[in-house]
Amino acid sequence: MNYEMPITGTMIWYYYICKREVWLMIHQIAADQEHEDLDYGRFISENRYNRSKKEISIGHIVVDRMRTENGQLIVGEVKKSSKFIKSAKMQLLFYLDNLRKMGIEAKGELLFPEERKKEIVEWNEEHKEELERAMKDIRKIARLSVxxxxxxxxxxxxxxxxxxxxxEG
Ligand code: SF4
Structure with missing residues (x-):
């Protein structure tokens, strides 16, 4: 039976920032414990905006907001900055795709309150293909010996x- 490494939202997030970091994270290379911005969890939660009581879990997915608008389920992620918007968008698409696999069709929105900005993220075949390519590439990166x-x-x-x-730099 072919084993397929499970992909997480964090892997997707880092894939669009630094592929080396994806490898280091998957191989559990210890990060600098002294570094103030250190671990992914902390970095991601700091990059999320006021992540708190409002977060909602569905299966293994945790999102910031969920509401319905004209019968359409909207999943929202609140971010401090749009600096890593591609990562944020693909991570949200990954969640939308996982929800679809559970039979839940949702639309996504990225919210950047400090920038008064909102980005709608919609699942479509094209995005799905991009996500699948990224997932395939993440598994390929994971198999690299260095x-x-x-x-x-x-x-x-x-x-x-x-x-x-x-x-040394
Ligand atoms: S420090 Fe290394 S792992 Fe981190 S982003 Fe830069 S190249 Fe990637």
Whole structure:
């Protein structure tokens, strides 16, 4: 039987930021414990806006908001900044896709209250294909015997692996 590594929303999030980080995370390479922005959980929850009592779980999916509008279920994610919008969008699409697999058709919205911005995210075949390509690529990255080479990006400054990737830099 073919084993398929389960993909998580966090993997999708990092895939669109840094593929090396995806490998390090999957291989459970310890991040810098001293780093103030360190772990993914903390970073993600800080990047989420006031994540608190309102969050809702469906199966293994946790979202910030859920409401219905004209009979349409709307799943909302609240973010502090739109800086990593592609990651946020694909992560939300991943949740929408998982909900569809449970028979729940929902529309997504990303909310950036500090920027007074809202982005509608809708599941469609094209997005689904993009998501599937990303999931396939994540599994391919996971199978690499060494991590992809580091590439300097703005996220490195905040990354818990900064010392690991750029120690001599
Ligand atoms: S420090 Fe930069 S290259 Fe290294 S894992 Fe983090 S984001 Fe990727």
């Amino acid at each position: 991590p992809p080479k580091p590439e300097k990006i703005s996220f490195c400054r905040k990354c818990a692996y900064k010392e690991y990737c750029w120690a």
